[in-house]
Amino acid sequence: MDVALRTQGLEPGVAMDAVDRKQIGGSLKRFGDEIISVDRFFKDTNGPKGSIDKQAVLPIRLRGGKQLALLALRADWFAAISVAAKRARRAVRRHLRKAFRVEKVSLRSLVAEPHFHGVSPS
Secondary structure (H helix, E strand, O other): OEEEEEEEOOOOOHHHHHHHHHHHHHHHHHHOOOEEEEEEEEEEOOHHHOOOOEEEEEEEEEOOOOEEEEEEEEOOHHHHHHHHHHHHHHHHHHHHHHHOOOOOOOHHHOOOOOOOOOOOOO
16 A cells, blocks of 8 residues: 655644644555555645634545545544545445445245156146
């Protein structure tokens, strides 16, 4: 799983990168074979003014060409990262369950044929 970091409007610190990798890696490590890459985009939408404007976007490329994108908007960077990682885990798990779901056949749709032992039903 390839993980890339891109930011806009802020300078990512070592602590933020480490926490982010731990959160995302911990949430998605069980799907490691199914995930090709995770890009991390962080943006401060209105600059250093404050308020709920810290945006974390996680585009995820899955094996088979499927792409998911998750967005979290919070007042704190670490909260945005945490929420985005949890949403990513749920979205990937939901997609994989749908992809590998076995179609179930109801018993009523099966046609029972009578068995005749050596005697024809004519």
